[in-house]
Amino acid sequence: MNTEQILTLAEGIAKSWDWATEVSRPRPNCLDVKVNVLKELVPIIVGLRVKRLGYLSAIVGMDLGVDADELEVLYHFCPGGAVITLRVRIPRQNAVLPSLCEIIPSAEVYERELREMFGVEITGLHNAQRLYLPDDWPTGIYPLRKDFDPAVLAGMSGTGKPQKTNLSPNGFTIPIGPQHPALKEPGHFQFTVEGEIVTGAYVRLGYAHRGMEKAVEERNWVQNLYLLERVCGICSHIHAMAYSLAVEQLANVQAPPRAQAIRVLVAELERIHSHFLWMGVSAHEAGFDTLFMYSWRDRETVMDMLEGLTGNRVNYSANVLGGVKFDVTPAQTASIRVGLDFLEERARHYLNVLKNDEMFLQRTRGIGVMTRAQAEVMGAVGPTARASNVPRDVRVAAPYSAYAQFPVQMILDERGDLEARFEVRVLELFESIRLIRRILDCMPEGALSVKFPRRIPAGEAVVCLEAPRGEVLYYAKSNGTDKPERLKVRTPTICNLNSVVRLVVGHQLADVPMILAGIDPCFSCNDRMVQVIDGSERMLTWAELRQYGIDHYKRLVK
Amino acid sequence: MNVISNSLSLLLFPGGLFLLVVGLFYHWFDRKLLALLQNRVGPRWFQPFADTLKLLSKEEVIPDGVNPFLFMSLPLIALAGTLTAALYIPLAGLPPLSGFSGDLIVVLYLLSLLTLCMGLAGANTMDRFSLIGATRTLTQLFSYEAPFMLALLGPALAAGSWQVGEITNYAQGHWLILTQPLGFLVALVGLMGKLELPPFDAPEAHTEIVAGALTEYSGRGLAVFNLGKAVELVLGLTLVSALYLGGLSNPLWFVLKTLALLFVMGGVQALLTRLRIDQTVGLWWRYGTLLVLVQWLVMILVRG
Numbered sequence: 001m002n003t004e005q006i007l008t009l010a011e012g013i014a015k016s017w018d019w020a021t022e023v024s025r026p027r028p029n030c031l032d033v034k035v036n037v038l039k040e041l042v043p044i045i046v047g048l049r050v051k052r053l054g055y056l057s058a059i060v061g062m063d064l065g066v067d068a069d070e071l072e073v074l075y076h077f078c079p080g081g082a083v084i085t086l087r088v089r090i091p092r093q094n095a096v097l098p099s100l101c102e103i104i105p106s107a108e109v110y111e112r113e114l115r116e117m118f119g120v121e122i123t124g125l126h127n128a129q130r131l132y133l134p135d136d137w138p139t140g141i142y143p144l145r146k147d148f149d150p151a152v153l154a155g156m157s158g159t160g161k162p163q164k165t166n167l168s169p170n171g172f173t174i175p176i177g178p179q180h181p182a183l184k185e186p187g188h189f190q191f192t193v194e195g196e197i198v199t200g201a202y203v204r205l206g207y208a209h210r211g212m213e214k215a216v217e218e219r220n221w222v223q224n225l226y227l228l229e230r231v232c233g234i235c236s237h238i239h240a241m242a243y244s245l246a247v248e249q250l251a252n253v254q255a256p257p258r259a260q261a262i263r264v265l266v267a268e269l270e271r272i273h274s275h276f277l278w279m280g281v282s283a284h285e286a287g288f289d290t291l292f293m294y295s296w297r298d299r300e301t302v303m304d305m306l307e308g309l310t311g312n313r314v315n316y317s318a319n320v321l322g323g324v325k326f327d328v329t330p331a332q333t334a335s336i337r338v339g340l341d342f343l344e345e346r347a348r349h350y351l352n353v354l355k356n357d358e359m360f361l362q363r364t365r366g367i368g369v370m371t372r373a374q375a376e377v378m379g380a381v382g383p384t385a386r387a388s389n390v391p392r393d394v395r396v397a398a399p400y401s402a403y404a405q406f407p408v409q410m411i412l413d414e415r416g417d418l419e420a421r422f423e424v425r426v427l428e429l430f431e432s433i434r435l436i437r438r439i440l441d442c443m444p445e446g447a448l449s450v451k452f453p454r455r456i457p458a459g460e461a462v463v464c465l466e467a468p469r470g471e472v473l474y475y476a477k478s479n480g481t482d483k484p485e486r487l488k489v490r491t492p493t494i495c496n497l498n499s500v501v502r503l504v505v506g507h508q509l510a511d512v513p514m515i516l517a518g519i520d521p522c523f524s525c526n527d528r529m530v531q532v533i534d535g536s537e538r539m540l541t542w543a544e545l546r547q548y549g550i551d552h553y554k555r556l557v558k
Numbered sequence: 559m560n561v562i563s564n565s566l567s568l569l570l571f572p573g574g575l576f577l578l579v580v581g582l583f584y585h586w587f588d589r590k591l592l593a594l595l596q597n598r599v600g601p602r603w604f605q606p607f608a609d610t611l612k613l614l615s616k617e618e619v620i621p622d623g624v625n626p627f628l629f630m631s632l633p634l635i636a637l638a639g640t641l642t643a644a645l646y647i648p649l650a651g652l653p654p655l656s657g658f659s660g661d662l663i664v665v666l667y668l669l670s671l672l673t674l675c676m677g678l679a680g681a682n683t684m685d686r687f688s689l690i691g692a693t694r695t696l697t698q699l700f701s702y703e704a705p706f707m708l709a710l711l712g713p714a715l716a717a718g719s720w721q722v723g724e725i726t727n728y729a730q731g732h733w734l735i736l737t738q739p740l741g742f743l744v745a746l747v748g749l750m751g752k753l754e755l756p757p758f759d760a761p762e763a764h765t766e767i768v769a770g771a772l773t774e775y776s777g778r779g780l781a782v783f784n785l786g787k788a789v790e791l792v793l794g795l796t797l798v799s800a801l802y803l804g805g806l807s808n809p810l811w812f813v814l815k816t817l818a819l820l821f822v823m824g825g826v827q828a829l830l831t832r833l834r835i836d837q838t839v840g841l842w843w844r845y846g847t848l849l850v851l852v853q854w855l856v857m858i859l860v861r862g
Contacts, residue, residue: 174686174767182765193690196835285765287756287832293596359757359831509690510834513765 003398006053006082007031013047014086027249029398030083030462041088042098045075049103053079055392056100056379057464058473058490059110061118063092063146071095071118076462076473081398083462090120092145099124106379106498117144117213132206143214174509178207182285182513185522196508201501213487220482221247221456222321229315231489232522234277237263237270238467239489240319245400246476247321249461251453257444259323260402265439266310266318268432269336272343273302274468275425275432278520279350282422285513286363291353298346305339308332323449333440340433347429354422364418368503368515371416378499381492382470384519387424388416394466406438421518455482467492469520493522564655572649573641580650581788582606584795584820588755591824606788613781621774623684632679633775633782639671640789647793648726648800651812657723662714665722666707669793672786673699673752679783680771691770694761694835698751701839702758705846706748712741712853713801722800730805740853742802744846749794750823751838753787757830758838795819 022034057078075086100107119142178186186207192200229240276299283291310316375388413420458480470492479485496519593600680692717728762770799815
């Protein structure tokens with residue numbers, strides 16, 4: 001089914017019976033359905049689900065302001081390359097929505113987020129515990145509402161203890177995180193075990209929540225580019241790129257072809273970097289430290305390539321609104337090619353190890369199996385989904401930027417176990433290397449950026465990009481000023497985390513870290529809040545933080 | 559005079575202090591070797607010594623809910639057990655300080671005392687990681703102990719004596735690794751299981767259960783446990799090379815043979831992925847025991 005057929009089918013569903021829906025097509029691949037009667041929301045979603053269009057990518061809440069006295073909630077469905085948006089409005093006071101958990105189990109986390117951030121009561125929610133906000137967060141205070149005043153948090157102690165969970169009253173619970181050797185980032189998991197077998201799992205996030213979605217509303221469009229690049233340390237480029245594409249869509253500006261090619265070039269280098277890093281971490285979880293050390297050594301090659309190209313190892317800062325910052329010189333091209341040859345040889349070696357090392361296969365083969373049906377129901381994305389034979393790759397389904405010109409081959413595997421997740425990622429390394437060589441061969445000529453307006457016309461944009469970990473969704477709404485009205489970032493980890501919590505049940509405790517790592521979780525992507533605290537537990541203001549940075553670098557230069 | 563020289567042998571050389579220093583040095587050699595094989599720099603030679611001194615000077619935090627007497631005495635019992643085992647082992651190429659008929663069995667049990675103490679130490683605390691680690695430590699003990707013991711009794715059978723000193727003398731003329739290769743293999747791998755080295759490090763798999771049974775130990779107790787493990791490393795290497803690698807007739811052979819054995823063990827550690835505890839048990843009871851029994855069968859048939 002191509003995008004046009006999908007949209008026609010969805011339009012048919014949304015307009016059947018005598019439903020009071022308004023349907024429009026803001027962009028060729030987008031369908032916007034305004035659901036005027038709340039009762040009709042669930043039947044429409046059931047209809048989409050039945051026709052296999054029910055891949056729920058994100059639920060975006062929006063506060064239309066105290067004057068309008070309404071909240072708007074957007075359900076983004078992204079089957080194939082299409083984006084189907086269902087839009088409902090509910091009153092600000094007494095905001096109630098039905099839960100979709102029965103139809104789409106993966107909706108649970110989005111609904112919990114909506115409940116915490118906007119105060120929308122969800123009827124029929126299976127798990128109404130807090131996901132992100134601290135446990136001592138005052139009730140009735142919703143941070144993403146427009147009238148939220150941070151002053152109300154002054155009395156918060158910040159010492160809230162995690163909730164007591166009742167996974168099984170007599171069970172033996174193993175806590176993993178927020179500080180644990182298996183997790184390099186703060187997340188909290190609880191596993192009940194009987195002997196070595198896991199019988200239940202529970203997840204809690206928010207330990208590094210940086211409130212970025214709120215922060216972007218206080219900054220102008222250009223400043224936000226730098227903020228959003230810092231959503232994640234590993235896939236920093238893809239966030240800046242997604243934001244740039246969304247804003248360019250709003251402003252009706254197209255980056256020049258050469259800039260598009262360079263963006264894709266950096267994105268693919270980043271994918272290589274991320275997959276090498278992941279391979280090391282996963283091998284470490286299995287206790288195979290030699291593979292960990294070797295793959296991280298080889299990852300340095302791609303880090304050097306990125307540094308040579310952009311000047312930075314982590315936050316490459318390649319994008320500007322309307323293009324990219326730097327050009328690729330022939331000398332850089334040559335050094336990238338040399339690096340790629342080395343990486344290709346290494347990746348071939350690792351593929352051999354992953355496929356043939358009997359001891360390692362004992363830990364990966366048949367472990368954490370997720371069938372295609374499960375992966376679809378749980379809304380898995382990225383390599384995790386592709387290892388379960390779900391053909392979900394935004395680069396193929398809806399080629400963005402320069403991917404239309406440089407097509408990608410989708411890597412699929414039908415086994416769905418950890419071994420498949422390893423193999424899919426290593427095979428994607430070869431695909432990325434091939435793609436980068438192709439881009440370097442046929443780099444389009446021309447300018448690097450176009451002039452970009454300071455004010456963005458009012459409108460909405462949804463973009464989906466394929467990050468190394470899977471689909472990233474950015475929703476941006478402009479109100480015609482130089483600041484965004486609302487920006488929603490939906491990262492791939494939150495989709496895949498759902499599946500992990502269900503997959504580990506019945507496995508050995510020893511397999512848990514590997515299954516967890518198998519989805520390549522990134523908690524900094526999920527959580528977005530900054531709070532710099534020094535020894536005296538004092539919060540630094542932006543000015544102090546800036547001064548600290550300046551002094552720090554001055555000391556370094558001396 | 560005899561009393562003085564005996565106490566010197568026990569406290570300074572080749573037992574006691576010398577043993578602790580050699581243990582830490584071998585521990586460093588193992589770490590450094592693994593680091594080099596894994597493309598890392600690895601620790602400097604004095605790192606284990608510095609770690610031990612630091613830990614010894616630290617306060618031991620006794621957590622709530624433990625029996626404080628057990629908590630403090632278990633590390634000491636473990637170290638004492640391993641040091642006692644040294645009495646009957648031909649350390650540094652010298653004949654054992656003491657010996658009686660059947661001391662091989664005593665040595666094997668004294669060497670297991672460390673593992674047993676670690677299991678008890680884990681079970682003594684309320685910590686969940688410690689409890690799981692203790693369960694795994696003891697499960698692993700039950701899986702490798704029988705094949706390991708049978709593998710070390712092979713040379714005893716060949717020598718016709720169950721006294722370590724006599725077996726060593728017999729082994730000097732016979733490289734038993736050639737006649738009993740299966741037994742040697744099981745003994746070597748069993749030693750790795752005993753020392754909880756990768757791939758048998760499930761009891762202290764830090765990505766799952768932090769530091770396993772010893773999670774709650776942070777100061778002197780940890781230092782003493784670490785010393786015990788270091789001593790056990792030397793004793794195990796000495797025992798296996800004395801029984802299988804043509805005895806230990808002088809200090810040079812001692813150093814060469816034990817380090818060669820450690821070299822092989824380092825390579826195995828770098829190559830293999832950690833086994834889950836069920837896989838460890840399966841490996842020992844399915845293959846380890848079987849191999850050793852085949853070895854015994856061959857020996858009995860040949861001696862006929």
